[in-house]
Amino acid sequence: MNSVASEPALIGVDWGTSSFRAFLIGAEGDVIDGVSSPEGIMQVAGQTFEAVLDRLIGPWVAKANLPILASGMITSRNGWVETQYAEMPLGAGGLARALVPHEAANGARIHFVTGASTEHAGGPDVMRGEETQIIGASSLGLSEGMFVMPGTHSKWVQVADGKIVDFSTYMTGEIFSALKEHTILGTLMKEDAFSEDAFVMGVKAGLSGESNLLHSLFHVRTLPLMGKIPKVATADYLSGLLIGTEVAAATGEVKDVGTITVVGRSDLSDRYEIALRTAGFDSRRAPDDIVAKGHFLIARAAGLVG
Amino acid sequence: MNSVASEPALIGVDWGTSSFRAFLIGAEGDVIDGVSSPEGIMQVAGQTFEAVLDRLIGPWVAKANLPILASGMITSRNGWVETQYAEMPLGAGGLARALVPHEAANGARIHFVTGASTEHAGGPDVMRGEETQIIGASSLGLSEGMFVMPGTHSKWVQVADGKIVDFSTYMTGEIFSALKEHTILGTLMKEDAFSEDAFVMGVKAGLSGESNLLHSLFHVRTLPLMGKIPKVATADYLSGLLIGTEVAAATGEVKDVGTITVVGRSDLSDRYEIALRTAGFDSRRAPDDIVAKGHFLIARAAGLVG
CATH class of the missing domain: 3.30.420.310 (2-keto-3-deoxy-galactonokinase, C-terminal domain)
Structure with missing residues (x-):
């Protein structure tokens, strides 16, 4: 999908409640190929997450045992491997240090991204998946200011110097x-x-x-x-x-x-x-596919690529 | 139900979306007898309002052809006889002047109370039935101040000198x-x-x-x-x-x-x-049965009793 054809270096997976997206990412952070499916974590009844992943991105994994970064609700209590919440301020380095590695039965090595949490006067706030998108946006000249992420639960995120400094969820x-x-x-x-x-x-x-x-x-x-x-x-x-x-x-x-x-x-x-x-x-x-940019930046900060 | 047994002078009907209440009211505004039923205006499918009323308060009507005052959602578009909305400030006299008389097939004379409306910056507000309760409360030493009427849609009502001067609905x-x-x-x-x-x-x-x-x-x-x-x-x-x-x-x-x-x-x-x-x-x-007091005050202001 990118005009510069580079060697595959990473697989990024954005696995949410109601959808699945995966990206084959090159050594420069470019998206080489993509897969999407409605098989969100609440739509995979009767199958293991591993089997679904294997079916959807098996061909990529078969070619080369690339590292996989997975973000989104797949890291929640109802997901595959539960990760903690990282605190503010939060950038690619902080998310890289908090990655939770997991070896799948077929030998694939998956690194789960943590969610993010913050605390306001009225109570805690949390996100899972959006932090990776915001980090990705910061590689595209969008490393400062307010972001709004419309959705079932929209997120308003304040970013400074490429790091998430605060956010609020609206239902x-x-x-x-x-x-x-x-x-x-x-x-x-x-x-x-x-x-x-x-x-x-x-x-x-x-x-x-x-x-x-x-x-x-x-x-x-x-x-x-x-x-x-x-x-x-x-x-x-x-x-x-x-x-x-x-x-x-x-x-x-x-x-x-x-x-x-x-x-x-x-x-x-x-x-x-x-x-x-x-x-x-x-x-x-924001451009499309910022989540893949986020996977790339976190993987690079963790020494998994480049 | 009242210790002073007076002659029946009026029948008050409070007919809402999901419930029906009627009161046999004496010449002094005292409640002599009461009937309640879950047959709100949305629960009477297949029957006429007249047949339901006849079944529920027929014995009272048979004894003496008393005037009937009816308030609540029975006066809405989905009710029996649609009445307009009266504007602020609104007291017993204003509601009495706006009564809509209707003669039922069995000869009973029913006077339908209007609803009330007000206008705020954001849009109109309306009530049907609550205005009669508030007027009733004003006969009980509660003729000033703020009222809150909890419910599916709660109403906050400001009363001055026995009249409704403003109100707001909260969902x-x-x-x-x-x-x-x-x-x-x-x-x-x-x-x-x-x-x-x-x-x-x-x-x-x-x-x-x-x-x-x-x-x-x-x-x-x-x-x-x-x-x-x-x-x-x-x-x-x-x-x-x-x-x-x-x-x-x-x-x-x-x-x-x-x-x-x-x-x-x-x-x-x-x-x-x-x-x-x-x-x-x-x-x-507020005491119970203020709606019956409201029926009485409006009927008296209209010259229907006393």
């Missing part, structure tokens, strides 16, 4: 689904084309009403009932209200926000970019 | 259920005795972190995972976090909160009283 995506599918708010919602107007109206309400979400969610019901927004746009208003509330909270205590880097290529990332623009922030997209 | 109860039953937060929860410690810890987090609920909800997962609260107490922590957030938001912009009146006798009302105490507010309970 926005999962809460959106629960409200849409399991409360009275969903009863008016219908599938329709994305309404950017309704979404931006919701974002503005979220940006201005940050402290009162339990109340402003009721407007998701009253606004269409009173004819103030079209019923078909109600889901987009709700999405905007939640993401706007998240943006206000995540940026509210940061002194110099600067340009925010959005990680991901999904429709959800598009929504975050609209919300950031509405809030007056500059944003940019 | 707290429904959101609690959706999060507990349909997100990852519920996976650790087990049925157990109420843990007041965990509840109060959640209330304090809610009171202090009012602007960041989408983030602090993630602590409902990390705190038990890290052993900071017992897994069996997680649901109570979540409940406290949500109710604490609600209390902070609902009282945050009110200058002189004073003693808050809690309407209802449920376990949920007990939780609200603990949360109010934790926040440093005085509270008191």
Whole structure:
């Protein structure tokens, strides 16, 4: 996939709850080949993780016994080998020192990346997999500033000098689904084309009403009932209200926000970019495959390649 | 049920989404007899509202053709006779003037109470049924101050001189259920005795972190995972976090909160009283059957009794 064909030096595996991705990585950190599958750690019932890995990347392993780095929920209690959480600040060196090696039955040597943890006034926060993506981004000129990683549980990450210095998780995506599918708010919602107007109206309400979400969610019901927004746009208003509330909270205590880097290529990332623009922030997209760059940087810091 | 046996003068019906209550009311506003049923407006499939009413309070109607006042979701689009929303400020006189009379096939004359609406910066707010309870409370020396009505959608109501001057709906109860039953937060929860410690810890987090609920909800997962609260107490922590957030938001912009009146006798009302105490507010309970007092006051203002 890269124009410079280099020798394979490393296999990077990003194994999450609901998806699997692997990368054959060259000696310069370039991605030579890639595999993806919906076989996340919760979707492999009846098979061992080893058997799934062998089936998905066996041909790469057969050619040369390359080191394998694995990150994501595969390192959690419900995964293959549980690793600890590393603390802040955290860079490629810290993650390299904390790698947990494991020899598979077929002789493959897998190095599991740790997760990361931080502590705020209200309680602990954790991530598994995102730390490797952030480290990867730092090799691409993105070694400073705020990152937002949209998803079921979005992460806001502060990076300085190529190291993660703090982060916070927002349950926005999962809460959106629960409200849409399991409360009275969903009863008016219908599938329709994305309404950017309704979404931006919701974002503005979220940006201005940050402290009162339990109340402003009721407007998701009253606004269409009173004819103030079209019923078909109600889901987009709700999405905007939640993401706007998240943006206000995540940026509210940061002194110099600067340009925010959005990680991901999904429709959800598009929504975050609209919300950031509405809030007056500059944003940019991280390149694809930053997780493979992260695997490479951690492996190099550990002396496994190069 | 009342020690002074007076002549029946009025029938009050409080017909909500999931329950039905009716009261035989004397000429002095005293409750002579009562009937309740789980046949809320969404639970009467295959029967007419008229047939249900006839079966439940037929004996009262047969004795004397008393006027009937009906309030609650029975006056909504999904109810029997849809009424409009009355605007603020709203007292017994305003509700009396807005009554919508309807003659049933059996000759019974039913007067439907309107709902109430108000408008905030973020959107409209509405209630149906609660306005009658609040008017009833005003006859019992509770004609001033803030009321909280815990429920699936709790209402915070400001009353001055016996009139409703403003109110806000909070979706707290429904959101609690959706999060507990349909997100990852519920996976650790087990049925157990109420843990007041965990509840109060959640209330304090809610009171202090009012602007960041989408983030602090993630602590409902990390705190038990890290052993900071017992897994069996997680649901109570979540409940406290949500109710604490609600209390902070609902009282945050009110200058002189004073003693808050809690309407209802449920376990949920007990939780609200603990949360109010934790926040440093005085509270008191409204008596039972204030809705029947409300029916009486509105009927009297309309010249239907006395």
